[in-house]
Amino acid sequence: MIYREAGDFKTTYKADQDTFPIRFDRVAFWLSIFVVALIIPFFVNDYWEKAVFLPFFIYAIAAIGLNILTGYCGQVSLGTGGFMAVGAYSSYKLMTSFPSLDMFVVVILSGFVTAVVGIIFGMPSLRIKGFYLAVATLASQFFLVWLFNKWEWTYNYSATGQITAPERDFLGIVVTGAYSDPWATYIFCFGFLFIFGWMARNLVCGHIGRSWMAIRDMDIAAEIIGVNPLKAKLSAFAVSSFYIGVAGALYFAVWLGAAEPTEAFSIDKSFDVLFMIIIGGLGSMTGSLIGAAFIVLLPVTFKTLLVGFLGWPTDIAEFIQIILIGSLIIFFLIKEPHGIAALWRTLKQKLRLWPFPH
Amino acid sequence: MFLFDPFFWEVVISGLLAGVMYALVALGFVLIFKASGIFNFAQGVLALFAALTLVGFQTGQIPFAHLLEALFGLHASHWGEGMNTVLALFLSLVVMIGLAWLIVKIVLRPLVNQEGIILFMATIGLAFVLEGVGDLMWGANVKRLDVGLPEGPSDFLLDNTGMFIEKLEISAAVVAIILVVTLMIFSQYTKMGRALRAVADDHQAALSVGISLETIWWVVWSISGLVALVAGVMWGAKSGVQFSLSLIALKALPVLMLGGFTSIPGAIIGGLMIGVGEKMFEFYIGPMIGGATENWFAYMLALLFLLFRPQGLFGEKIIERV
Numbered sequence: 051m052i053y054r055e056a057g058d059f060k061t062t063y064k065a066d067q068d069t070f071p072i073r074f075d076r077v078a079f080w081l082s083i084f085v086v087a088l089i090i091p092f093f094v095n096d097y098w099e100k101a102v103f104l105p106f107f108i109y110a111i112a113a114i115g116l117n118i119l120t121g122y123c124g125q126v127s128l129g130t131g132g133f134m135a136v137g138a139y140s141s142y143k144l145m146t147s148f149p150s151l152d153m154f155v156v157v158i159l160s161g162f163v164t165a166v167v168g169i170i171f172g173m174p175s176l177r178i179k180g181f182y183l184a185v186a187t188l189a190s191q192f193f194l195v196w197l198f199n200k201w202e203w204t205y206n207y208s209a210t211g212q213i214t215a216p217e218r219d220f221l222g223i224v225v226t227g228a229y230s231d232p233w234a235t236y237i238f239c240f241g242f243l244f245i246f247g248w249m250a251r252n253l254v255c256g257h258i259g260r261s262w263m264a265i266r267d268m269d270i271a272a273e274i275i276g277v278n279p280l281k282a283k284l285s286a287f288a289v290s291s292f293y294i295g296v297a298g299a300l301y302f303a304v305w306l307g308a309a310e311p312t313e314a315f316s317i318d319k320s321f322d323v324l325f326m327i328i329i330g331g332l333g334s335m336t337g338s339l340i341g342a343a344f345i346v347l348l349p350v351t352f353k354t355l356l357v358g359f360l361g362w363p364t365d366i367a368e369f370i371q372i373i374l375i376g377s378l379i380i381f382f383l384i385k386e387p388h389g390i391a392a393l394w395r396t397l398k399q400k401l402r403l404w405p406f407p408h
Numbered sequence: 409m410f411l412f413d414p415f416f417w418e419v420v421i422s423g424l425l426a427g428v429m430y431a432l433v434a435l436g437f438v439l440i441f442k443a444s445g446i447f448n449f450a451q452g453v454l455a456l457f458a459a460l461t462l463v464g465f466q467t468g469q470i471p472f473a474h475l476l477e478a479l480f481g482l483h484a485s486h487w488g489e490g491m492n493t494v495l496a497l498f499l500s501l502v503v504m505i506g507l508a509w510l511i512v513k514i515v516l517r518p519l520v521n522q523e524g525i526i527l528f529m530a531t532i533g534l535a536f537v538l539e540g541v542g543d544l545m546w547g548a549n550v551k552r553l554d555v556g557l558p559e560g561p562s563d564f565l566l567d568n569t570g571m572f573i574e575k576l577e578i579s580a581a582v583v584a585i586i587l588v589v590t591l592m593i594f595s596q597y598t599k600m601g602r603a604l605r606a607v608a609d610d611h612q613a614a615l616s617v618g619i620s621l622e623t624i625w626w627v628v629w630s631i632s633g634l635v636a637l638v639a640g641v642m643w644g645a646k647s648g649v650q651f652s653l654s655l656i657a658l659k660a661l662p663v664l665m666l667g668g669f670t671s672i673p674g675a676i677i678g679g680l681m682i683g684v685g686e687k688m689f690e691f692y693i694g695p696m697i698g699g700a701t702e703n704w705f706a707y708m709l710a711l712l713f714l715l716f717r718p719q720g721l722f723g724e725k726i727i728e729r730v
Contacts, residue, residue: 126525174711174714174715177714177715177718178714178715178718179718180524181447181524181528181669182665182669182714182718182719182720184528185661185662185664185665185707185710186665186707186710186711186714188658188661188707189704189707189708189710189711192703192704192707193704193707193708195703196700196701196703196704199700200697200698200700201698317658321532324529324532325529325532328525328526328529332525363474365474365548366474366475366544369540369541369543369544369548370540370544371540372536372537372539372540372543373536373537373540373541373544375533375536376533376534376535376536376537376538376539376540377533377537378533379529379530379532379533379536380514380515380530380533380534380537383519383522383526383529383530383533384515384518384519384530387519387522387523387526
């Protein structure tokens with residue numbers, strides 16, 4: 051069988067700490083990265099880019115961000131939509147105020163701005179816990195969306211209150227605006243996902259990630275063994291908001307091209323991302339990716355199936371789609387409350403021993 | 409002196425009346441949270457569903473008319489003139505009770521003993537399903553709900569004091585007060601009410617003295633179905649039955665935070681405080697910073713309170729052990 055660890059020996063500590071300890075996993079991972087990064091860009095067209103790949107990459111970044119906060123540090127947040135709005139609006143301000151700035155720098159800087167806002171809204175977490183905190187984070191959601199509606203400076207006093215992404219480039223290649231090529235935006239967003247996924251993976255394995263998990267498992271006990279809750283919680287809020295801000299900047303500048311706060315950053319966004327990490331798996335990097343793929347692909351698939359093949363009216367298809375998504379969420383929660391990533395782990399465990407389970 | 413200014417009192421009274429409406433929705437949350445530890449996000453959609461069902465019965469719509477048309481080409485949308493309001497209310501209540509049974513059997517029973525966040529997510533899934541089913545059954549267009557409540561401004565108050573208060577809001581407040589008192593009596597003086605309180609106190613102890621958890625949950629979800637129906641009727645009569653009705657859940661959340669998730673008096677007092685605070689802020693400070701502050705002010709107020717009392721005003725003291 052191809053999936054086994056017999057003969058896969060480690061001789062150094064470094065090799066033992068590998069993210070993918072089994073050779074098969076390692077090969078599969080790099081192979082899929084190779085396909086995604088170097089083969090698909092040659093074939094990707096406008097529809098696949100806008101409907102499937104960009105939303106997947108962007109939501110995956112947001113899901114990793116929220117997973118750091120909720121899955122690893124145990125602080126439930128419903129403010130994702132608001133933080134994405136902060137990322138989007140700061141990227142807009144940076145793009146219009148400094149036209150010559152490279153898009154990569156713009157996105158990173160918007161991430162930092164969001165991190166600062168995240169720290170501010172994360173302060174109550176030191177005092178409030180559990181559901182009270184979840185509801186408290188809604189305050190940031192509503193307040194931020196209201197702010198971007200009312201504070202005219204943030205949308206450069208435009209009459210419609212909408213923000214539109216001007217044309218900006220990354221190393222000379224146009225990645226925003228109407229004239230960007232599908233492959234360019236594809237690579238741009240995938241690059242962010244790859245870099246930040248890799249960074250997140252290393253963060254949660256390190257000292258800071260361990261202190262987050264200690265806080266999640268029991269904050270009082272963590273405090274007693276010397277984890278500083280102030281540092282752990284606020285750093286989780288900062289890192290998580292940074293990721294969500296990056297996702298928000300890409301969401302507005304690269305994917306949508308134009309946005310209006312009430313619609314684009316509504317509370318539905320917060321729930322979508324929360325769904326992703328719960329369905330994918332709390333406290334799991336693979337889970338964030340699986341969850342993002344699940345929530346992004348499901349509506350597209352249903353729409354193609356019901357409207358495209360069966361020819362149903364769009365409104366009925368939409369209702370049925372809501373019902374199906376809701377039931378699937380409930381179904382997955384009942385069958386595997388720890389997410390699809392846990393299912394995947396069980397499957398791997400079984401495959402390791404197959405065909406001799408005992 | 410602002411105390412003699414009729415505007416001031418108008419703002420206070422309309423705030424109080426709005427607060428009663430918030431409290432009504434928050435009550436549904438508290439009931440379920442106390443009895444089963446579930447943070448029921450579907451409460452708002454439950455109200456929407458109840459109101460849609462009521463309007464459907466009242467006007468004599470055929471359920472799933474759209475779907476039937478798409479599948480079999482049936483062109484019928486109504487089966488008759490509809491029925492009178494009392495009968496429609498009763499039937500809607502029956503539907504809500506049946507729905508409560510289904511929810512307990514299908515969703516909650518398999519999720520016993522799961523963490524709070526998982527149950528919370530399950531209720532969000534439930535909200536999606538109910539929203540879809542409601543729209544599919546009765547159509548997604550905005551509907552007018554008329555249950556015979558008085559409308560327009562109250563002439564008596566307008567003539568005597570110069571205050572502009574909607575009759576509808578006054579009757580909503582009266583109904584809400586009656587409902588709350590009934591619920592209090594039910595939970596204090598009946599056998600079932602005592603069982604409810606026992607479950608809220610300690611699940612395992614309640615089980616050990618022979619209280620069936622499943623029945624209790626069914627009763628609790630039915631009661632919050634009833635509360636949802638009342639809230640749906642009140643809000644629906646005020647602003648029409650449509651999707652935005654389900655967003656009243658978001659109005660009730662700060663009320664819960666302020667009053668504590670486990671306290672019925674907390675829900676009521678929290679509702680009143682938020683209602684008044686929100687209206688005052690919007691009236692006196694709102695114009696200075698661009699208006700439409702109602703969306704977030706309640707949350708900020710609740711957040712400030714929580715910084716001093718992390719369990720809400722009337723919540724049980726959080727005791728943590730390692």
